[in-house]
Amino acid sequence: MEDQNQGGSGASARYIYAVIPRVARVRLGAIGIGGARVYTLPHRAIAAVVHDRPPEPYQGEPETVAGWVKVHNNVIDRAWSEAGSVLPMRFNVIIKADGERSADENVRQWLELEYSNLQAKLDEFRNKVELGVQVLWDPAVIAQRIVESSEEIKALRAEMATKSRGAAYFIEHKIASAVKEEMERKAQRDFTTCYQRLKERSEGTCVNKVRKQDDRAMIANLSLLVRRERVQEIGAVLQEAGDEQGVEIRFTGPWPPYTFAATVGAIGGEPESSRRGNAS
Amino acid sequence: MPVERIGASKSLLEFVDRVLDGGIVIVDHREVLVSILGLGLLALEVQVVTLSAQRYLEYAEAVGLIPLESARHVTEYGTRREARGRMTFLRWFLGLVTRKRQGHREGW
Numbered sequence: 021m022e023d024q025n026q027g028g029s030g031a032s033a034r035y036i037y038a039v040i041p042r043v044a045r046v047r048l049g050a051i052g053i054g055g056a057r058v059y060t061l062p063h064r065a066i067a068a069v070v071h072d073r074p075p076e077p078y079q080g081e082p083e084t085v086a087g088w089v090k091v092h093n094n095v096i097d098r099a100w101s102e103a104g105s106v107l108p109m110r111f112n113v114i115i116k117a118d119g120e121r122s123a124d125e126n127v128r129q130w131l132e133l134e135y136s137n138l139q140a141k142l143d144e145f146r147n148k149v150e151l152g153v154q155v156l157w158d159p160a161v162i163a164q165r166i167v168e169s170s171e172e173i174k175a176l177r178a179e180m181a182t183k184s185r186g187a188a189y190f191i192e193h194k195i196a197s198a199v200k201e202e203m204e205r206k207a208q209r210d211f212t213t214c215y216q217r218l219k220e221r222s223e224g225t226c227v228n229k230v231r232k233q234d235d236r237a238m239i240a241n242l243s244l245l246v247r248r249e250r251v252q253e254i255g256a257v258l259q260e261a262g263d264e265q266g267v268e269i270r271f272t273g274p275w276p277p278y279t280f281a282a283t284v285g286a287i288g289g290e291p292e293s294s295r296r297g298n299a300s
Numbered sequence: 301m302p303v304e305r306i307g308a309s310k311s312l313l314e315f316v317d318r319v320l321d322g323g324i325v326i327v328d329h330r331e332v333l334v335s336i337l338g339l340g341l342l343a344l345e346v347q348v349v350t351l352s353a354q355r356y357l358e359y360a361e362a363v364g365l366i367p368l369e370s371a372r373h374v375t376e377y378g379t380r381r382e383a384r385g386r387m388t389f390l391r392w393f394l395g396l397v398t399r400k401r402q403g404h405r406e407g408w
Contacts, residue, residue: 110323114334278322
């Protein structure tokens, strides 16, 4: 498995980790995937962080891939701390030589084509970090709290106690649907409140799709672009939200701005203005 | 419940989410780019479906339509990834069935 990670004479392609502002240091050491030597390919005031590689994507067993993904991120972290700003690439972006140009020339051509876009984003992301925030509910605890606090449900329960078994069955269904509706309203309310408070403190937000969890209901999955000095403040807001019974907050980072750097760029002559990004 | 603060180096799922789904992607118009997608993610998904794939193989001869809904659980990463996971599963499954059928013909 290690062989495919090394550069050497067959390395006619460049694996790209990130784009950074140009730095004096050219070689970052053997910190790349499979111990590959990582270095910068400068172009004007920016540089691509790369290692040499044969023109093949990385493929492997899940555990191996998970390890590569971590190394990919570690290299980006290192480049980030060297340069002060970073545009992370997605895993497995590899540029190779073609009939006209070497791999290095193709990398530089891409940097030139995207130059103003990349430089603007590097400026924008300086001193900012990405944070991941997931808000999860323990549905049983939240439902119980709703049953205990809702006047409508209390009244239905009282009514049920006085009814025959058949009539009580229908009231039970009414209670279940009232709990479900109230949970949906609460999820919407809590999400809006939490999102507003975080948005006020962030430079950018991205609402990600919620993921299925085994025993928890995810009501929010957010990526935030935040000034470094405000990370603690965000933590305090989340601490407050997480104090509520049945609510769990997962707060990860600081990450390089993966979500906010996800820009599509072209090799081969498409104008910069046609690109799109997902940062808000 | 306290806020669970996880350092960037500790959450594998978050790594996978960001490194395989975030970051800059380059669209290649001259085929100088080897890969623009996280092939690793496909590998992760394929392994997850392996557990249930054996069951499908048992019915391979009887399967006229691939039950796409059955492959829904291959990934927990949401609709877009589910779709990708289903396609991965489908390609992988068809490959296996084809090989198996060819194998029968060749007298395995």
